[in-house]
Amino acid sequence: MTPPTHEMGKWTDEPSLCPAVEVGRVAYNRRLAEGLFEIGIAAPGIAHAVMPGQFVHVRLPGMEGHILRRPFSVFAVDQGMALSLVYQVRGCGSGHMSSIAPGTELGLLGPLGRGWRCPPETRRALLVGGGVGAAPLFLLASALTQQGVLLDVILGAQSAGAQVCLARFERLAALSATTRIALATDDGSLGRAGLVTPLVEEALQGGLFEGARLQGVSPGGIHPGMAHREGGQPQEAGKGPTPYGYIAACGPEPMMRAVATLAAQTDALCEVSLERHMACGIGACLSCVVETAQGLRRSCVDGPAFNAREVLS
Amino acid sequence: MSVAMQVDLGGLLMENPLTTASGTFGSGREYAAFVDLDALGAITTKGVSLKPWKGNATPRIAETPSGMLNSIGLQNPGVDAFIETDLAFLSAYKVPVIVNVSGHSIDEYVQVIERLEGEDRVGAYEVNISCPNVDAGGMAFGCHAPSVEAVVSRCRSATKRPLFVKLTPNVTSIAEIARAAQDAGADAISLINTVLGMAIDAHTRKPVLARAVGGLSGPAIKPIALRMVYEAYRAVRIPLLGMGGIMSGQDAIEFLLAGATAVAVGTASFVNPRAVADCKAGIEAYCVRYGVKDVNELIGGLIC
Ligand SMILES: Cc1cc2nc3c(=O)[nH]c(=O)nc-3n(C[C@H](O)[C@H](O)[C@H](O)COP(=O)(O)OP(=O)(O)OC[C@H]3O[C@@H](n4cnc5c(N)ncnc54)[C@H](O)[C@@H]3O)c2cc1C
Ligand SMILES: Cc1cc2nc3c(=O)[nH]c(=O)nc-3n(C[C@H](O)[C@H](O)[C@H](O)COP(=O)(O)O)c2cc1C
Numbered sequence: 001m002t003p004p005t006h007e008m009g010k011w012t013d014e015p016s017l018c019p020a021v022e023v024g025r026v027a028y029n030r031r032l033a034e035g036l037f038e039i040g041i042a043a044p045g046i047a048h049a050v051m052p053g054q055f056v057h058v059r060l061p062g063m064e065g066h067i068l069r070r071p072f073s074v075f076a077v078d079q080g081m082a083l084s085l086v087y088q089v090r091g092c093g094s095g096h097m098s099s100i101a102p103g104t105e106l107g108l109l110g111p112l113g114r115g116w117r118c119p120p121e122t123r124r125a126l127l128v129g130g131g132v133g134a135a136p137l138f139l140l141a142s143a144l145t146q147q148g149v150l151l152d153v154i155l156g157a158q159s160a161g162a163q164v165c166l167a168r169f170e171r172l173a174a175l176s177a178t179t180r181i182a183l184a185t186d187d188g189s190l191g192r193a194g195l196v197t198p199l200v201e202e203a204l205q206g207g208l209f210e211g212a213r214l215q216g217v218s219p220g221g222i223h224p225g226m227a228h229r230e231g232g233q234p235q236e237a238g239k240g241p242t243p244y245g246y247i248a249a250c251g252p253e254p255m256m257r258a259v260a261t262l263a264a265q266t267d268a269l270c271e272v273s274l275e276r277h278m279a280c281g282i283g284a285c286l287s288c289v290v291e292t293a294q295g296l297r298r299s300c301v302d303g304p305a306f307n308a309r310e311v312l313s
Numbered sequence: 314m315s316v317a318m319q320v321d322l323g324g325l326l327m328e329n330p331l332t333t334a335s336g337t338f339g340s341g342r343e344y345a346a347f348v349d350l351d352a353l354g355a356i357t358t359k360g361v362s363l364k365p366w367k368g369n370a371t372p373r374i375a376e377t378p379s380g381m382l383n384s385i386g387l388q389n390p391g392v393d394a395f396i397e398t399d400l401a402f403l404s405a406y407k408v409p410v411i412v413n414v415s416g417h418s419i420d421e422y423v424q425v426i427e428r429l430e431g432e433d434r435v436g437a438y439e440v441n442i443s444c445p446n447v448d449a450g451g452m453a454f455g456c457h458a459p460s461v462e463a464v465v466s467r468c469r470s471a472t473k474r475p476l477f478v479k480l481t482p483n484v485t486s487i488a489e490i491a492r493a494a495q496d497a498g499a500d501a502i503s504l505i506n507t508v509l510g511m512a513i514d515a516h517t518r519k520p521v522l523a524r525a526v527g528g529l530s531g532p533a534i535k536p537i538a539l540r541m542v543y544e545a546y547r548a549v550r551i552p553l554l555g556m557g558g559i560m561s562g563q564d565a566i567e568f569l570l571a572g573a574t575a576v577a578v579g580t581a582s583f584v585n586p587r588a589v590a591d592c593k594a595g596i597e598a599y600c601v602r603y604g605v606k607d608v609n610e611l612i613g614g615l616i617c
């Protein structure tokens with residue numbers, strides 16, 4: 001009954017590293033854009049153990065009347081010591097978090113959940129992030145890049161300013177010849193105007209990032225300087241020809257649904273990361289269940305990353 | 314100073330007065346990384362029914378001031394799967410197990426107990442006639458003395474093991490219901506289950522929970538729970554398992570003083586996965602501080 005773990009590139013049914021309670025000290029907490037913040041928390045235990053797509057369950061001081069912890073994906077790990085979370089102010093907890101001063105101690109429970117499981121044979125992957133949904137994709141992008149997987153990333157946000165995860169992806173792409181980024185914004189202030197869906201559609205057909213490779217810069221929102229030097233991998237046999245073996249999407253549910261629908265027409269494995277209200281975060285309370293093709297699953301331990309075919313169809 | 318912590322809860326010997334509240338601790342597996350299960354007085358499992366139950370639609374929880382609402386709806390894989398997985402897991406431990414029993418009908422409660430009679434790991438049954446989150450059974454049985462007596466007496470004849478009855482606070486007279494449970498043969502009374510409540514989102518004009526209403530738990534209900542333990546203690550001779558908003562050792566002591574023989578920690582485990590162990594340490598520390606040699610001295614020790 002133990003959920004399979006998600007060691008990158010490996011399919012395994014071994015139990016995941018035990019979650020632990022850790023006191024984290026806030027290193028920084030900065031505003032990135034209207035209602036969007038990044039908090040850095042020194043927490044070496046969790047930082048060392050966390051896998052791409054996992055989350056931490058956070059307890060903030062000064063919120064004792066609000067008894068539940070708040071779940072946040074781990075965005076990045078700095079120097080193997082500190083967790084970075086990118087968060088949007090949505091209600092009282094995230095609002096209060098935005099006022100937490102450096103030096104404050106937070107209660108962390110983690111790392112939690114089953115993260116992304118990119119099949120080991122994957123040669124080329126597509127990551128699609130919408131808004132703060134880009135956050136849980138960054139560790140995945142880092143891991144896949146290290147493994148030499150060709151990586152195409154599509155990030156959507158309301159405006160250029162709201163592309164708050166972009167800088168880290170850009171730094172990654174600058175170090176890796178095999179990682180490319182395409183952008184969309186609702187207001188057209190950066191990359192393609194509109195939703196990410198048309199970009200995803202083009203990418204799946206093999207057009208979007210190939211165009212970038214030829215032109216260097218694309219009017220379609222491809223980020224300059226990120227073109228692959230070599231061509232994509234041969235198309236995988238299957239329903240629809242697509243260059244990708246694996247697709248990961250995180251963002252608003254309509255976006256994930258749209259990506260999943262497009263991906264379903266191909267042979268690629270598509271995973272999505274779901275947000276459900278959580279109490280315990282460790283699989284005991286059954287608050288966070290998701291209807292899947294195999295019955296009800298707990299998104300805190302069997303997810304938050306799920307095969308899109310099993311949860312969104 | 315060493316403190317004697319052992320208590321006798323209606324025939325179930327517990328090394329200390331601490332157990333887990335049903336539905337908040339699974340069967341201990343998820344918490345084993347945080348709590349030494351064998352250091353607890355008992356583990357109370359999540360509710361188990363004869364056949365698998367799907368539970369309610371999501372959202373199933375909502376945070377409310379100093380508490381939370383839940384409408385899980387007793388999702389569980391049924392008694393057979395419970396034996397195969399949960400009881401099998403617990404066979405590696407020696408901690409007493411209280412199995413929380415649910416049913417849509419009196420027959421179903423009885424059948425669950427019958428199915429569990431052959432299982433050595435079961436130390437006691439806690440019959441849940443107080444769940445606010447199911448349409449048939451659950452709380453419907455727990456609100457009127459005649460139906461309480463009917464369920465409890467049928468369960469009583471199905472087992473010689475300690476039989477606890479879990480009561481709902483959503484009644485006019487807890488004393489009357491507690492007496493009905495005692496008269497029908499219960500060995501102890503667990504109280505309280507959650508308080509029926511509701512949360513509304515003003516922006517969307519919709520209920521927050523998919524099922525609209527749910528059960529309130531956590532510190533918000535502690536005063537209600539203490540009052541009901543206090544009243545039940547005066548109404549019955551059988552021991553009480555007190556719960557409702559216990560977050561610390563001091564909260565637990567308050568329940569003992571009001572008349573509980575043992576206490577259960579529920580929602581607190583979501584906030585602090587070590588809560589039940591911390592509460593145990595807190596009780597011990599209190600006893601040391603006030604020179605209490607045996608926790609049993611505290612039961613019903615309220616000065617008034
Ligand atoms: C696995 C996971 C990863 C997440 N990662 C991120 C992230 O990286 N960045 C980010 O900005 N947000 C993330 N979220 C969403 C984040 O948990 C909520 O925005 C946050 O809990 C809202 O709390 P609040 O007190 O501000 O809002 P309130 O509305 O005041 O919260 C009330 C209650 O509802 C819960 N709640 C409200 N909205 C959500 C939601 N969308 N998902 C889950 N619970 C919710 C809260 O936890 C709390 O229990 C994630 C959610 C999950 C489940
Ligand atoms: C998520 C959740 C699930 C619960 N499931 C059950 C259950 O299956 N059976 C039961 O008798 N009580 C159940 N309860 C009630 C608790 O056992 C307890 O009576 C109540 O929550 C009050 O204690 P607390 O405030 O410490 O949580 C549940 C409570 C919660 C919060």
Ligand code: FES
Pocket residue numbers: 277278279280281282283284285286287288289298299300301
């Ligand atoms: S949050 Fe408790 S089971 Fe997932």
